[in-house]
Amino acid sequence: EDVKQQQQNRDTADPYSNDPPRHPALSVNSLKPFNAEPPPALLTDNYITPSALFFKRNHLPVPKVDPETYRLEIEGLPGGPVSLSLEELKSRFPKHTITATLQCAGNRRSEMNKVKTVKGLNWGIAAISNATWSGARLRDVLLYAGFGPEVAAQAKHVQFEGLDRDVTGTVYGASIPLNKAINEEGDCLLAYEMNGEALPADHGYPVRAVVPGVVGARNVKWLGKIVVSEEESKSHWQQNDYKGFSPGTDWDTVDFKSAPAIQELPIQSAITQPSEGSSVDRSMEEVTVKGYAWSGGGREVVRVDVSVDGGKTWHVANLQNSQKGQGPAPSPPPGRAWAWKLWEIAVPLPPEAQELEIVCKAVDNSYNSQPDSVAPIWNLRGVLSNAWHR
Amino acid sequence: EDVKQQQQNRDTADPYSNDPPRHPALSVNSLKPFNAEPPPALLTDNYITPSALFFKRNHLPVPKVDPETYRLEIEGLPGGPVSLSLEELKSRFPKHTITATLQCAGNRRSEMNKVKTVKGLNWGIAAISNATWSGARLRDVLLYAGFGPEVAAQAKHVQFEGLDRDVTGTVYGASIPLNKAINEEGDCLLAYEMNGEALPADHGYPVRAVVPGVVGARNVKWLGKIVVSEEESKSHWQQNDYKGFSPGTDWDTVDFKSAPAIQELPIQSAITQPSEGSSVDRSMEEVTVKGYAWSGGGREVVRVDVSVDGGKTWHVANLQNSQKGQGPAPSPPPGRAWAWKLWEIAVPLPPEAQELEIVCKAVDNSYNSQPDSVAPIWNLRGVLSNAWHR
Ligand SMILES: [Mo]
Numbered sequence: 203e204d205v206k207q208q209q210q211n212r213d214t215a216d217p218y219s220n221d222p223p224r225h226p227a228l229s230v231n232s233l234k235p236f237n238a239e240p241p242p243a244l245l246t247d248n249y250i251t252p253s254a255l256f257f258k259r260n261h262l263p264v265p266k267v268d269p270e271t272y273r274l275e276i277e278g279l280p281g282g283p284v285s286l287s288l289e290e291l292k293s294r295f296p297k298h299t300i301t302a303t304l305q306c307a308g309n310r311r312s313e314m315n316k317v318k319t320v321k322g323l324n325w326g327i328a329a330i331s332n333a334t335w336s337g338a339r340l341r342d343v344l345l346y347a348g349f350g351p352e353v354a355a356q357a358k359h360v361q362f363e364g365l366d367r368d369v370t371g372t373v374y375g376a377s378i379p380l381n382k383a384i385n386e387e388g389d390c391l392l393a394y395e396m397n398g399e400a401l402p403a404d405h406g407y408p409v410r411a412v413v414p415g416v417v418g419a420r421n422v423k424w425l426g427k428i429v430v431s432e433e434e435s436k437s438h439w440q441q442n443d444y445k446g447f448s449p450g451t452d453w454d455t456v457d458f459k460s461a462p463a464i465q466e467l468p469i470q471s472a473i474t475q476p477s478e479g480s481s482v483d484r485s486m487e488e489v490t491v492k493g494y495a496w497s498g499g500g501r502e503v504v505r506v507d508v509s510v511d512g513g514k515t516w517h518v519a520n521l522q523n524s525q526k527g528q529g530p531a532p533s534p535p536p537g538r539a540w541a542w543k544l545w546e547i548a549v550p551l552p553p554e555a556q557e558l559e560i561v562c563k564a565v566d567n568s569y570n571s572q573p574d575s576v577a578p579i580w581n582l583r584g585v586l587s588n589a590w591h592r
Numbered sequence: 593e594d595v596k597q598q599q600q601n602r603d604t605a606d607p608y609s610n611d612p613p614r615h616p617a618l619s620v621n622s623l624k625p626f627n628a629e630p631p632p633a634l635l636t637d638n639y640i641t642p643s644a645l646f647f648k649r650n651h652l653p654v655p656k657v658d659p660e661t662y663r664l665e666i667e668g669l670p671g672g673p674v675s676l677s678l679e680e681l682k683s684r685f686p687k688h689t690i691t692a693t694l695q696c697a698g699n700r701r702s703e704m705n706k707v708k709t710v711k712g713l714n715w716g717i718a719a720i721s722n723a724t725w726s727g728a729r730l731r732d733v734l735l736y737a738g739f740g741p742e743v744a745a746q747a748k749h750v751q752f753e754g755l756d757r758d759v760t761g762t763v764y765g766a767s768i769p770l771n772k773a774i775n776e777e778g779d780c781l782l783a784y785e786m787n788g789e790a791l792p793a794d795h796g797y798p799v800r801a802v803v804p805g806v807v808g809a810r811n812v813k814w815l816g817k818i819v820v821s822e823e824e825s826k827s828h829w830q831q832n833d834y835k836g837f838s839p840g841t842d843w844d845t846v847d848f849k850s851a852p853a854i855q856e857l858p859i860q861s862a863i864t865q866p867s868e869g870s871s872v873d874r875s876m877e878e879v880t881v882k883g884y885a886w887s888g889g890g891r892e893v894v895r896v897d898v899s900v901d902g903g904k905t906w907h908v909a910n911l912q913n914s915q916k917g918q919g920p921a922p923s924p925p926p927g928r929a930w931a932w933k934l935w936e937i938a939v940p941l942p943p944e945a946q947e948l949e950i951v952c953k954a955v956d957n958s959y960n961s962q963p964d965s966v967a968p969i970w971n972l973r974g975v976l977s978n979a980w981h982r
């Protein structure tokens with residue numbers, strides 16, 4: 203009895219004691235807060251990532267939220283604050299569904315760490331996943347709460363606050379440009395479903411912001427408050443983190459005000475198969491290479507080039523925008539390609555090669571391409587790591 | 593008398609006899625049709641490029657258009673075709689002014705030619721220029737001509753036809769996505785002024801399309817017809833040109849249908865000073881480096897990195913968004929940064945260096961960066977040449 207009681211006391215004292223169980227296949231980068239990614243080979247088995255395998259990036263303990271008493275507060279609009287229950291969010295606004303890929307700003311940070319040590323979780327290539335999200339459109343909710351032209355003349359940002367908080371009471375926060383939030387084609391959601399089910403605890407139950415095409419950090423989970431404002435979020439994560447700098451900038455010289463907060467992410471791709479260091483059967487005539495490709499801002503991936511000789515010659519991979527075996531999904535409207543493409547190619551083995559250096563690079567429909575190498579995009583926070591993957 | 597008559601006959605037989613006089617400082621890539629760029633050092637002397645020095649990219653002879661009889665035809669909308677005179681275009685619609693950079697898809701093609709021969713004009717780094725453009729908003733004119741939600745449900749493209757034609761009667765043509773044309777934030781113009789004066793003959797007198805953030809080729813000059821359509825322009829330049837391909841694709845294997853027509857351009861920058869091969873005074877302590885940077889799709893350039901040691905170490909340049917000596921211009925709204933930034937930096941000379949390898953690369957606010965090298969983005973048409981400039 204006493205031992206059990208002690209155990210309970212300890213659990214209650216630990217702010218992470220409410221964290222949910224996780225899938226054992228995840229590769230854990232940090233337990234408290236919980237940060238983990240799926241094994242690369244599993245990642246591209248499914249066009250829609252199963253929620254349990256979807257990468258998890260928590261900044262703080264998972265809050266326990268009672269759906270009966272949950273309120274979403276909306277501030278900064280004429281007529282005063284508005285408060286919505288979960289039931290109201292579900293019943294008062296049309297349910298909208300999108301398929302969108304989320305990527306952590308730190309995805310592939312481990313490759314930057316090899317160039318020179320950076321600050322941050324040592325993510326591999328799988329801090330990116332794709333899901334369907336359903337909820338109310340942020341636009342609809344803002345219009346309901348009083349948004350109109352007179353607000354647009356002043357306000358420039360929509361701030362989000364999470365219900366997750368640290369021991370001092372500081373909550374997670376971030377903001378996005380107002381235009382992204384209010385535009386009909388922005389497709390921002392206040393999502394209460396992921397892959398057709400209620401949001402899992404690790405992904406923001408009961409409500410999270412889904413800001414497609416924009417870095418994971420702005421897709422605020424356990425959403426408690428929305429503030430329409432002239433200013434960006436004052437949070438650490440908006441002001442002094444999640445920004446990109448020159449490789450020549452170090453912690454002594456960095457001026458966080460000099461760079462914009464990361465919103466849209468650049469073109470990205472990576473190889474998930476064969477895994478690094480694996481051997482390819484010499485008796486085979488070709489090697490099958492698989493991976494993912496995605497670009498931010500709704501830009502559609504239009505081509506993935508694959509090389510098995512370190513980038514001397516290139517082959518064009520086949521792109522999939524749906525689960526393998528299903529027909530291709532319809533093309534998204536221009537500027538609204540929120541979901542990744544998986545790709546695959548069988549490349550003939552060079553006759554004499556002892557070692558294959560497999561490389562991939564993607565191109566989006568603005569014809570942006572990935573930089574060749576990591577060092578010239580190295581930055582002290584190790585974000586935006588999108589060089590050719592090899 | 594006879595000689596004069598013969599001269600006149602010859603001139604009339606030459607479809608290019610109507611072409612206007614040009615500035616002698618221009619570097620000519622092709623006389624008929626006329627294609628020319630300014631000297632790089634002159635290019636960055638002015639934030640707004642003087643019209644006479646603005647790069648000129650003509651596909652066909654300059655047509656002689658009488659402003660009194662000029663008509664702009666608009667087709668594909670309910671209620672039948674609409675025809676507007678120049679006077680109507682000027683008087684019926686509010687005059688809107690933007691500052692926008694135009695860039696030829698082939699800018700910096702000469703660097704691709706050094707890797708392996710490509711097809712196209714051998715442009716240097718100055719097939720890009722910046723001007724103010726005034727005219728009617730394309731959106732306003734389309735709404736006036738009958739555009740509405742029922743059109744949006746069907747149509748996907750806005751086609752442009754020029755009044756310039758080849759000997760067989762084929763006119764220049766191109767199209768843009770409907771969304772870009774109709775969106776309030778697309779800022780597409782039917783421009784009749786450039787830098788505060790009537791459009792010069794080489795730049796489309798009396799009316800051209802200005803599609804900011806989009807490749808020069810869609811900014812159709814001497815605009816005669818607009819067609820709202822379910823389909824892209826059928827023109828050669830839309831279907832079988834101005835598309836990007838893998839470096840592994842050659843003229844035997846190319847399938848023009850497999851790539852999207854270039855619209856938004858990727859992040860770009862180049863060094864205009866010191867010029868290539870010039871020597872730097874050893875007694876000086878630093879070298880001043882200047883250039884331009886621009887990105888397509890209204891993405892704002894947020895940083896330019898400069899190296900004088902071939903890319904080993906990097907320095908952050910100072911950015912200007914207005915004429916030097918004037919105060920900085922206000923920041924554009926998000927997604928509407930249509931104009932380039934000029935940049936400048938004084939880099940300390942490395943103590944032992946005999947030769948400087950000066951390199952620049954830019955980053956836009958989607959944190960897209962330029963690829964390191966030319967060969968991996970080489971393509972058979974030599975378009976989209978945006979590797980680091982060195
Ligand atoms: Mo993140």
Ligand SMILES: [Mo]
Pocket residue numbers: 649695696697698808809
């Ligand atoms: Mo062009």
